[in-house]
Amino acid sequence: MVDFDFEPALLQRQQTFHAVAEQMMRPISRQYDEHEHARPRQFEEQMWNAARMLGGVRGHVGEHQPQAGTELKSVLNCLVTEELCWGDAGLFLSIPGPGLGGAAVMAAGTPEQKERFLRRFREGEPKWSAMAITEPGCGSDSAAITTRARREGDFWVINGTKIFCTSGQLAVEQSEGFVVVWATLDPALGRAAIKPFVVEHHTPGMSVLRVENKMGIRASNTTALVFEDCRVPLDNLLGSPEIKPAGGFKDVMATFDATRPVVAAMAIGVGRAALDFLGQFLSQQGITIRYGLSRQRLSALEREFMDMEVQLKAARLLAWRAAWLVDRSRRNNLEASMAKAKAGAAVTRITQKAVELMGPLGYSRQYLVEKWMRDAKITDIFEGTQQINLLIVARRILGYGSRELS
Numbered sequence: 001m002v003d004f005d006f007e008p009a010l011l012q013r014q015q016t017f018h019a020v021a022e023q024m025m026r027p028i029s030r031q032y033d034e035h036e037h038a039r040p041r042q043f044e045e046q047m048w049n050a051a052r053m054l055g056g057v058r059g060h061v062g063e064h065q066p067q068a069g070t071e072l073k074s075v076l077n078c079l080v081t082e083e084l085c086w087g088d089a090g091l092f093l094s095i096p097g098p099g100l101g102g103a104a105v106m107a108a109g110t111p112e113q114k115e116r117f118l119r120r121f122r123e124g125e126p127k128w129s130a131m132a133i134t135e136p137g138c139g140s141d142s143a144a145i146t147t148r149a150r151r152e153g154d155f156w157v158i159n160g161t162k163i164f165c166t167s168g169q170l171a172v173e174q175s176e177g178f179v180v181v182w183a184t185l186d187p188a189l190g191r192a193a194i195k196p197f198v199v200e201h202h203t204p205g206m207s208v209l210r211v212e213n214k215m216g217i218r219a220s221n222t223t224a225l226v227f228e229d230c231r232v233p234l235d236n237l238l239g240s241p242e243i244k245p246a247g248g249f250k251d252v253m254a255t256f257d258a259t260r261p262v263v264a265a266m267a268i269g270v271g272r273a274a275l276d277f278l279g280q281f282l283s284q285q286g287i288t289i290r291y292g293l294s295r296q297r298l299s300a301l302e303r304e305f306m307d308m309e310v311q312l313k314a315a316r317l318l319a320w321r322a323a324w325l326v327d328r329s330r331r332n333n334l335e336a337s338m339a340k341a342k343a344g345a346a347v348t349r350i351t352q353k354a355v356e357l358m359g360p361l362g363y364s365r366q367y368l369v370e371k372w373m374r375d376a377k378i379t380d381i382f383e384g385t386q387q388i389n390l391l392i393v394a395r396r397i398l399g400y401g402s403r404e405l406s
Contacts, residue, residue, distance in 0.1 A: 004320055006079075010072070014079045020050065021087025026368075029088040032219035033371055037211055040094060040219065047095045048126040074258070074323035078265035082316070085269025086276075089375045090219030092266065093166055097121060100166060100383075101129030103259050104180040108196050108238040108251035117198055120176045130171035132162035132225055133182045133252065140388045142182070142252050143191040147227065149183035155231040156197055158183055161209065161224065164382070168223030169208050177201040180238070181227065182252065191249035196238040205230030216374035253333065256383055258326055260336040264319035264343035267379035271312050271347035274354040274372045278305070281358060301357065308353060311346040318342050334396040341389035344380030351376040 006014075024043060032040055084092045098105070098121050105117050121127055138144040147160025158181060162168075171177035178200045186193040199206050209224040234241075239251065282289070282305070289302050298306070318339040325332035351373040355362035362369045380386050395405050 025087030
């Protein structure tokens, strides 16, 4: 039975991270939105230290894992993510930790590789990892990857270009960082030949092509990377080098199944920020949302506000459900895509509606509402677009494969 009646200790941690979001993130939110490529170094240090003590920040692998709610680790991660993204989604993505690269190691690596690559996040200076999968000619269709890895003696040699790598520059240039690069061993074999490779920081042949200028989550470091005869040891290929019919593509999907509930939680945090602010704004204007009345007796504004609340709560429950299945080591492919699709669409609409209902003040830079609208959109795009996730949902419900429903 699914149970989201959280114990007091877990709720206390949620409140702790809400205080972090309110006191540490909101005050600098506009500053790092306007200065996109400036690094919030003091914030990074503070959050790294918090992560080491508390765990649960961007998938941090800490020495002091929380005792409360450990059986709901992924659900807890969603709770923490929502609170921190209520503070600022871009700053959340700038927090040091394993991130998406660490999720790929967990999904595809052997026990020895998980220990080797993730132990560095337990102590020392702030560290980042990144995942490089999207290419200039390959977005949602990850099976069309052209970045090539070929074996030469005791090394894999990687050539190709990757774009939109979250924390890519930090993972390349900072000590102990790494990038998980998805490349094909044989383009003629399609999905089956796709494999993940850990490329450690400062590896010759891996370089930063550019740092992207973005519409939203501007505090996040988003990078294009180039791999030119980049040589990595044989045992840096995660898992087995054997090419099987199911292929390494299943590891791509396993990574996203684990992280899509967290991306949904990111969206929910941004949407809740906008909805909370809108509620306060309306109250200051003397407008009260009257609950308990039939829809026919409500104003159009009240109906809009309540519908926004309903959509946000529905998305949150879907995200928790998908994370709960991860905590039970159960397949969540359908639920993860449902959560991601619902949250991205709902929060895009919620933030746009918040701007609309506030009128010119919502569109101005006087408040953060317009920023939340810009931040929200990426949650409907990265780690699988709205269309791709709906396609996955349709395939799972109807029992079709990719060849039958594309």
